[in-house]
Amino acid sequence: MLNFFSRTTGVFVCCLMMVGCTLPKGNYHFTQTETLEPVVMKNTQVKVGEEMLKVGYMIEYDAIYLEREAVVRSGQTWGYKFSPGYYVKTGEDKRYSYYEPAKGKRAGNIKVSKSTIPFWAMQVDKQEHTLYGVSVFTVKEQAKDAKFRFCKLKGENEDVYMQTLTYMGLEEDVLTLVYNVYEGNLVKPTHMDVLKVEMSEYTIVEHEGAKLRIIAASDEHIEYEVLSYFSE
Incomplete structure (x- = not known):
């Protein structure tokens, strides 16, 4: 669970952060x-x-539209909350794509609990059509019952x-x-x-x-x- 990693040692944290940097979060290029x-x-x-x-x-950006709030649990409470709205793609590999809140009035928003390890990325499994919150240590947890669709979003x-x-x-x-x-x-x-x-x-x-x-x-x-x- 997400809250388990708040008790990791400094050496282990550094190793995990190095692994996290290898994920393709920033390799996406928009379409003009x-x-x-x-x-x-x-x-x-x-x-x-x-x-x-x-x-x-x-x-124009590849994006997802989250139709309702999606919650990533952290132990007995919530860790990350994704509000309804648009999120634009920032990176991807063969199976996963990564997103961040878009600009504008209809953009989504990410809330992080103070008791949870820092947030790093919103991840979508393109095969399973599932949504995850990923920490800076690349630990991920699924946002249960997340309802979203893939779409195109014009820039602001x-x-x-x-x-x-x-x-x-x-x-x-x-x-x-x-x-x-x-x-x-x-x-x-x-x-x-x-x-x-x-x-x-x-x-x-x-x-x-x-x-x-x-x-x-x-x-x-x-x-x-x-x-x-x-x-x-």
Whole structure:
């Protein structure tokens, strides 16, 4: 049991900690999803308020979602408590994967009892679909009746960067477009430019390295081709 190891000798503790360092807790690499929309040289149509051009990236993590609190026992009491929420992968081997609380409002949380040896990792047995709490001495104990599912989780804060160009309408042969830059989230832009472009027989819109040819426009929609994307 977990509480047994709180009485180990100093020499034995050091040996166990050296073994613990060999577990693949930190070998996982997230996925960076690139966005380049729409395809260049393709006739495209959007409505007022929709994005004409979208370029950037989002980071996506392998994760688990814990549906209810999971408790790891330590003798007659609890040792670790995993609250409901998301946990992102930090490492894995052929059979096991390791997790830590994600960022954001729906992230899970780990509580460690003061009478229990320090926590090291949340471990999932991929074959048995079971959840464990692992101590710094690599001693593990199962969280009974843990209910979770594997999923993908989009990153938070610094994990998002996006540039967009949005069509806002046509009035008296003048196009209104809005350029936005999002860093850290896709809710509030960190930079915004309002573009006014006069329509002609051959209208080209250029901004921040992007180039678009306008084919037709009205106060309801716009038809165009992307010639080049935003520069970094």
